[in-house]
Amino acid sequence: MAGVRKTSGPSAARGVVYDLAKSRAGASATVDNAGRTDSSGITDGARELASALRIVQEAEEARTERMLALKAQIANGTYNPDPREIARKLVERGF
Known part of the structure; x- marks a missing residue:
């Protein structure tokens, strides 16, 4: 991913550094050396969950x-x- 680089360190939380300057200059999707594409966005599942939450509210x-x-x-x-x-409602609902 553009703007993210791994650093050495004893903990996993400190193992990744996000470089804002690089990310602002780059595109929203990048391709790594193996040809895989990284991208960001909202998944269909997240959209469905948000819709369900709105209906419940x-x-x-x-x-x-x-x-x-x-x-x-x-x-x-x-x-x-x-x-x-x-x-009738009690019988209908099985109480």
């Missing part, structure tokens, strides 16, 4: 809003659940 917000609305109905005495609907 949006669902949590919707759930919070629903819970607040239900709490308000209970506090006001206007919450009247349908016992048949509750029983």
Whole structure:
């Protein structure tokens, strides 16, 4: 990789030095002596994970809003659940 060079040293953490000056002058992909190409970027897996995280966060917000609305109905005495609907959902979900 451009701008990265190995140095000798007792620990692996000190074994690699990143040279910013070289990396700014170089391209985003480099080819080593064996013909392999190094590149950087965001993988498809990372994009999928970010999308899933966004969906979960949006669902949590919707759930919070629903819970607040239900709490308000209970506090006001206007919450009247349908016992048949509750029983149907319990059977449907296998409880």
